[in-house]
Amino acid sequence: MSLLFERQFGPAEEVAKLRQQLLDARNDDGAWGWEKGVPSDALTTGLAIYVLAKARAGDDSSVFRDARN
Numbered sequence: 001m002s003l004l005f006e007r008q009f010g011p012a013e014e015v016a017k018l019r020q021q022l023l024d025a026r027n028d029d030g031a032w033g034w035e036k037g038v039p040s041d042a043l044t045t046g047l048a049i050y051v052l053a054k055a056r057a058g059d060d061s062s063v064f065r066d067a068r069n
Contacts, residue, residue, distance in 0.1 A: 007055040019055065022048060023063065030066030 003018040025048075026032055031040035032048045045067050052063065 001051065003051050003055050015055065019052070022052065026063075026067075030063070030069065032067070 003015065003022060006014045006018055025036050027036065027038075027040045029040055031045040033040045034044055049064060049067055
């Protein structure tokens with residue numbers, strides 16, 4: 001959620017850093033678990049997709065596709 005806050009009030013560099021951290025936390029299946037390496041689940045994946053979409057921090061179409069699959 002800090003990505004949403006920084007998108008609204010913070011510098012672009014911090015937004016890019018937080019976005020990358022969120023993307024790096026994905027599991028090999030393209031979705032998210034509560035921690036990297038923990039099995040992916042729909043709730044955490046949905047929250048991550050929501051934050052990425054609301055933050056509009058770059059083109060995430062392939063990320064969304066991978067997470068959906």
